[in-house]
Every structure is written in structure tokens, then in C-alpha cells.
Amino acid sequence: MENAPLPFDTRAAFQQHLGEVLVRASASLIMFDPDFALFRLGAPDVDAALRRFLHAGGRLRLALHDPAYLEREAPRFLRLLRDYAHGIECRRTPRSLRELADSFCIADNVHIVRRFHSDHLRGEAAFDAPQQTELSRLRFDAVWAESQPGLQASVTGL
Template structure:
């Protein structure tokens, strides 16, 4: 039984302008499919782009379980939507808490209004403002991804515990 894994070449380099929420949801699914190590997400609350769909949860679970060391880091301004209306995301957090973190932004980052998704430091989805549907998808764009990854880091370091996968009670 072979234990080797094949290393797939990176997808062709491209940048695409997106102008609908549906196109962004499809771009998120595309980025999850090409992710190999890390997925990092910043959003207002994950309510607009299909984060609680069964298909998305299945893709994320497959990503997290395929290889040890993979991670999904999410930071949002408001966790209420996740807690109240995202049972699939909460189930992922319970099952993959060792590889998944959900934070709430700290006060310093609450002014951020441009949702981001950074994958493996090479691919990105950048929505220019949460109130507008315009975004850019970059695939195999490490140089364009770097400033966005730095922006994500700036937001991430302000993070405070948001949602946990455990239920506490008496």
C-alpha cells in the first residue's frame, strides 16, 4: 500500500473581478477545493456567502481531515449569526476544534469593512466592502496575496475568543 501523496501543480494564475454574492460563494468553494494547508477568513458574520450550506460544510470537513496540520482560522465582527443560525459550522468546530478557530475581532479591528479569504498564502478572495457585492478572486497570485495576508494578520492579532465547539452548562 503506497503512502505517497502526489503533489499537484498549482492552478493556473488568474485574477477575476466578481460582482455578485453568488459569484463570491462559488469562488469560496473553488478556493476551498484548491486549499492544501491553511484557510483564513475575515467577514462581518459569515451570513451572506453560504457558510452554513451542507455542501460547504462537507468541503471544509474534507479539507480538515485529509492531512494533519491543516487549519481553518475565521475571525468575524459578530458571532451571533454563527451561534444562532450555523449549526453546520458549529458542528465543524466541535469535530475539528484542534484545527479550526473562530475569533471575534477586537476593538482595533472593528472598523475593517473588507471581507477576506486567504488560502495557503497564494490565493485570495477580497470583497472590497461588505455592503457592496464587488470582489476580486486571485488564484496562484502570491505577490498580490501577501498584502491581503498581512491585513488578515493585523485583524487576527486583535482577536478575542469568539465561538467554541464545546457546550458549557451546569
């Protein structure tokens, strides 16, 4: 039986569920957010979880509207991108998709944390629940197909 979604509406609960998704990830992580400001990708604990995941051979794909926040506020993530360039791919959405405002992280197509709108903290998490990830996975694939490479290991792209 599939696990029921766990609703949340606070920053702490979102970040707790995100941490759980990251810890459970083994092969793939896909993430979509307009700017990833609430994902804490530059925080030491998130960096450590992503490094463990990537070191074990995991693949990370991020799609976002604007990389400015990560470039400015997440130097650890930029180092991670440089250190694991073979395992991370980041794409920037075209203008035609900039109205998309949901936010999610899916691990191995079975664990998900999602916020219904990136401007709000209301959302849900589900673990060991592949059916709960299906719509967001399809949405990510469509966004990914329309997007272009968009975040480099350094702001200058070197």
C-alpha cells in the same frame, strides 16, 4: 507568471469563487468577515469542503466582529467546530477594529477571494497568485493579533 485577478459583482460569482478557494486549500485557510453571513458556512457543500480540508490536516482560522449570525444560522458550522476543534480557531475583533469592513478568504497563501466591502458584492478572486494575497494576509495577521477567542463549539461554550 502570476494569474490576473478575476473581478465579480454578484452573490453567485462570489460563492463560486469561494467554493473554488475552499476546494484548492490543502494546508491553511484564513478568513475575515464581519459576520460571515454570505460565506454559507452552514451550507452542506461548504461544510463538506471544509470537512475534507480539515480531515486532511488543514488549519482554519476565522476572524470576525460578531459571531451571532453563525451561532444562530449555521449549526453545521458549529458541529464542524466541535468535530475539528483541533484544526479550527475563531477570534472576535475588539471594538477598536469594528470599522474594518473588507471580507476575504485565503487558501495556502496563494488563492484568494475578497470583497472590497462586506456590504457589497464587488470583489475579485485570484488563483495561484501569492502576490495577490500578500496585503490581505498582512491585514489578517494584524487583526488576528488584536483579537480574542470568540466562537465556541456551542453557544454555551461546552
